[in-house]
Amino acid sequence: MLLVWIVHFVSTSLGLGEVLKTFALALLTLLRVSLLLVVASLIWTPIGVAIGFQPRLARALQPIVQFLASFPANFVFPFATLLFIRSHISLDWGSILLMALGSQWYILFNSIAGAQRIPTDLREMAAAMGLHGWQRWRQLIIPGIFSAWVTGAITASGGAWNASIVSEIVSWGSTTLQATGLGSYIAEATTQGDWPRITLGIAMMSLFVVGLNRLLWQRLYQLAETRYHL
Amino acid sequence: MQTFPTPETLRRLPAGIPDIALILGSLVILGFIARVGEGALVAFRPPEIIPQVVLDPWQLPYYAGRSTLRMFVALFFSTVFTLIYGWVAAHSRWAEKILIPLLDILQSVPVLGFLSITVTGFIALFPGSLLGLEAASIFAIFTSQVWNMTFSFYHSLRTLPQELQEAVTLYRLSGWQRFTHLELPAAMIGLIWNAMMSFGGGWFFVAASEAISVLNQEYSLPGLGSYVTVAIAQEDLGALGWALLTMAIVIVLVDQLFWRPLVAWSDKFRLEQSAAASTMESWVYELLQTARIPRLLAQALRPLQDSLDQFLSRLTAPRPHPPSGSLV
Numbered sequence: 001m002l003l004v005w006i007v008h009f010v011s012t013s014l015g016l017g018e019v020l021k022t023f024a025l026a027l028l029t030l031l032r033v034s035l036l037l038v039v040a041s042l043i044w045t046p047i048g049v050a051i052g053f054q055p056r057l058a059r060a061l062q063p064i065v066q067f068l069a070s071f072p073a074n075f076v077f078p079f080a081t082l083l084f085i086r087s088h089i090s091l092d093w094g095s096i097l098l099m100a101l102g103s104q105w106y107i108l109f110n111s112i113a114g115a116q117r118i119p120t121d122l123r124e125m126a127a128a129m130g131l132h133g134w135q136r137w138r139q140l141i142i143p144g145i146f147s148a149w150v151t152g153a154i155t156a157s158g159g160a161w162n163a164s165i166v167s168e169i170v171s172w173g174s175t176t177l178q179a180t181g182l183g184s185y186i187a188e189a190t191t192q193g194d195w196p197r198i199t200l201g202i203a204m205m206s207l208f209v210v211g212l213n214r215l216l217w218q219r220l221y222q223l224a225e226t227r228y229h230l
Numbered sequence: 231m232q233t234f235p236t237p238e239t240l241r242r243l244p245a246g247i248p249d250i251a252l253i254l255g256s257l258v259i260l261g262f263i264a265r266v267g268e269g270a271l272v273a274f275r276p277p278e279i280i281p282q283v284v285l286d287p288w289q290l291p292y293y294a295g296r297s298t299l300r301m302f303v304a305l306f307f308s309t310v311f312t313l314i315y316g317w318v319a320a321h322s323r324w325a326e327k328i329l330i331p332l333l334d335i336l337q338s339v340p341v342l343g344f345l346s347i348t349v350t351g352f353i354a355l356f357p358g359s360l361l362g363l364e365a366a367s368i369f370a371i372f373t374s375q376v377w378n379m380t381f382s383f384y385h386s387l388r389t390l391p392q393e394l395q396e397a398v399t400l401y402r403l404s405g406w407q408r409f410t411h412l413e414l415p416a417a418m419i420g421l422i423w424n425a426m427m428s429f430g431g432g433w434f435f436v437a438a439s440e441a442i443s444v445l446n447q448e449y450s451l452p453g454l455g456s457y458v459t460v461a462i463a464q465e466d467l468g469a470l471g472w473a474l475l476t477m478a479i480v481i482v483l484v485d486q487l488f489w490r491p492l493v494a495w496s497d498k499f500r501l502e503q504s505a506a507a508s509t510m511e512s513w514v515y516e517l518l519q520t521a522r523i524p525r526l527l528a529q530a531l532r533p534l535q536d537s538l539d540q541f542l543s544r545l546t547a548p549r550p551h552p553p554s555g556s557l558v
Contacts, residue, residue, distance in 0.1 A: 059511075066489070070430030070481045072437045074455075075474055078462050102434050106378075106427065113423045151385060155378045158337055159431060162374070165342040166438055173465035186343045190442075193346065202343040209338030225389065 013196040022182060022204045029168070029181040030208060032096045033160045037153060040104040045149065048111025049141055053123070058112070069109060073101035074166060081170045084177060091168065091179040098167035103159035107152045114148025115141070147224035154217045161209055182208075248521035259487075266295035269360075269452060283441075283456045285464065287472040290457065294480045297436050297453040300364070301484075304371035305429055311376050312421070316383035317409070330384070337377030341370050341435060345442055349449060363451045370439035375428035382424035386417030405546030406539070418499040426489045433477070454480075491515035 051058045051065065077098060084094045118140065126140045164183030169176065178184050182205055189197035269292075283293070319329040349366040356362035390412065398412050437455030441448070450456040454477060461469040490512035518524050 063485070066426070066430075066485060067478070067481055069427060070433060070485070071477065072433035072455075074434055074437045075458055075470075075477055078458070078470055102431070105430065109423065109427045113420060117419075147385070147389070151381060154381070158377070161338070162340045162342055163434070165340055172462060186340065190343065190346045198343065198346060202340060205343065206335065206339045210335055213334045213338065 009196060009199060014200060018197075018200065019204075022185060022200055025180065025182040025185050026204050026208050029161070029164050029183055029205075030212075032099065032164070032181065033157055036096055036100045036103065036160055037107075037157055040100055040107050040156065041149075041153065044104055044108040045111045045145075048108045049115040049145060052112040052115025052118075052145075058116075065105075065108065065112070069105035073098065073163070076101060077166075077170055078172055081172045081177060085172060085175060091170065091177040092181075094177070095164065095167045095179040095181070095183075098170070099160045099163045102163045103156040106156035106159060107149070110148040110152025110155075111145055114145030117148065118144035143228040146228040147221070150217065150220045150224055154213070157212065157217075158209060161205055246520070246522065248517050249523045251517060252521045252523055262295060263299065266292065266299055269296060283450055283452055283460050285457070285460060285466055285469045287469070290454075290472055290476040293452055293454050293457050294476050296451075297433075297440070297455065298480055298484065300368050300436055300453070301371060301429065301432050304368045304375060304432060305425065307368075307372050308376040308379055308428065309425065311372075312379040312383050313414075316380050316387060316417075317413070319380075319384050320387035333377060333380060333384075336373075337381075341373045342438055345370055345439055349442060360451070363449055367436065367439040367451055367453075370435050371432045374435040375425070375432050378428045378431070379421060379424050382420045383417050386420050387413055390416055404543035406542035410539075415499045418496045422489075422492050422496045426493070429484075429489070430481075433481070486512075487514055491518065 051061050080094065080098060080101070083089070084091060122140065122144070126136060131139055161183075164181060165186050166183070168179040168181045168184035169187045171177070182201060186198065186201035186205065188194075189201055315329065315333070319326050319333070345366070348369055349363065352366040352369065353362040356365065394412055394416070398408050403411060436453065437458060439451075440453040440455035441450040441459035450459065454473060458470065458473050460466075461473060491514040494512040494515040
């Protein structure tokens with residue numbers, strides 16, 4: 001019903017060309033989100049597991065991690081913007097960093113929570129069996145934190161899509177940097193009060209996120225429930 | 231010769247240093263909330279009466295208070311929504327088929343994208359009052375916090391340990407007892423972690439939603455976010471620095487006074503036999519534990535709580551013949 005209305009509203013006021021254009025823009029933003037997820041997972045999952053496993057390290061680092069996770073990324077945006085302006089970094093790449101500033105913590109937090117949720121008994125058994133290195137990751141850690149990681153990655157990807165609206169267009173005083181992507185498209189339409197474009201942009205973004213959920217995250221979730229259930 | 235009053239009498243007085251600290255602390259927080267909350271009820275009639283944000287650093291504590299209050303109001307609504315939505319989704323196969331895909335779609339709609347729509351709507355809902363903008367901002371924070379919490383709660387309910395579920399069925403606990411004795415405790419650690427996380431994420435949206443431009447009109451709500459927006463527009467690095475510092479202090483305060491005690495408390499819900507490897511320490515939690523007032527209050531409220539428990543248990547009595555196998 002709503003979908004029909006959206007399609008009707010958009011097609012009568014904007015045309016198919018605009019839809020294809022936003023689709024291409026969404027692909028660009030998707031590329032940014034995927035790159036962010038891969039890099040953030042490679043960096044933060046091992047760190048999160050290390051923190052979750054070692055009580056002393058966890059106690060020392062937890063306040064810092066919590067602080068970093070709570071700090072609103074958009075308070076740091078102006079400084080990053082200044083940096084981009086000074087060093088002539090294109091926001092097409094810079095926006096990935098801006099999006100990551102807010103969303104990477106979901107992966108770190110959930111890795112810590114997942115690692116802490118692995119029963120101490122299991123960890124002691126793994127140690128007694130002499131598991132270490134990659135074996136320990138494959139047999140104990142990845143199965144143990146998998147469902148937590150999926151939850152984290154879903155939310156991080158959702159957060160990154162959301163953040164793209166404020167990350168792909170940033171300003172400092174009268175200087176405005178803009179990246180090509182769906183986020184800046186929506187931000188521009190909002191400022192202008194262009195309802196058909198706002199609707200199209202939001203619908204396209206929702207479509208991408210829902211599509212990803214169906215094609216990727218849902219399957220991983222099922223895997224977590226059936227195979228890696230602790 | 232005995233002293234008067236006797237030492238035992240003194241010791242039995244329900245107030246010690248922890249209690250005095252607790253009372254003073256509560257009074258300070260209540261006073262601050264009252265002072266800050268007033269500001270949300272002022273008139274708002276664009277374009278003549280619009281709240282102004284000034285870059286005076288001394289105003290920052292007030293702005294921080296406004297933003298923080300918004301965060302907590304949103305957290306309250308998020309928690310209520312999470313418990314209801316997550317529980318219903320996990321308990322009804324039929325509802326799950328609708329609620330979870332709906333949750334997927336809802337959480338995938340970019341909050342910041344439809345701010346323009348919600349702002350217009352909420353202003354129309356509270357004409358002539360700043361509450362409209364306030365509600366739009368709180369709604370934005372709510373939508374940013376709630377999905378993550380709901381997913382976490384739902385997932386915890388779906389992955390409850392089988393043997394505990396069987397025990398609950400065996401003891402014929404009522405639906406309410408099942409909720410308070412198994413489901414909520416089992417989900418507690420994940421829920422609090424996700425709430426803390428979402429709360430952290432919420433700062434991002436409070437900052438983004440306090441100052442927005444819709445239809446080429448600038449709306450700004452007094453708060454840390456709008457302060458930063460003004461500082462960016464005026465290229466004022468000094469003011470930005472002050473805002474960063476204030477934000478840092480607020481986060482540390484909220485962490486020390488709210489999240490840390492909660493996490494320390496939730497450690498008792500760990501589902502494992504061996505002793506917990508690490509526990510969070512919190513001076514506020516210890517203060518609450520040592521102080522007598524909370525315990526006295528709990529004792530005084532116990533009959534009320536018990537009768538509420540019984541009432542809700544009777545409402546949700548277990549079915550006479552639990553269908554086998556459908557509880558998973």
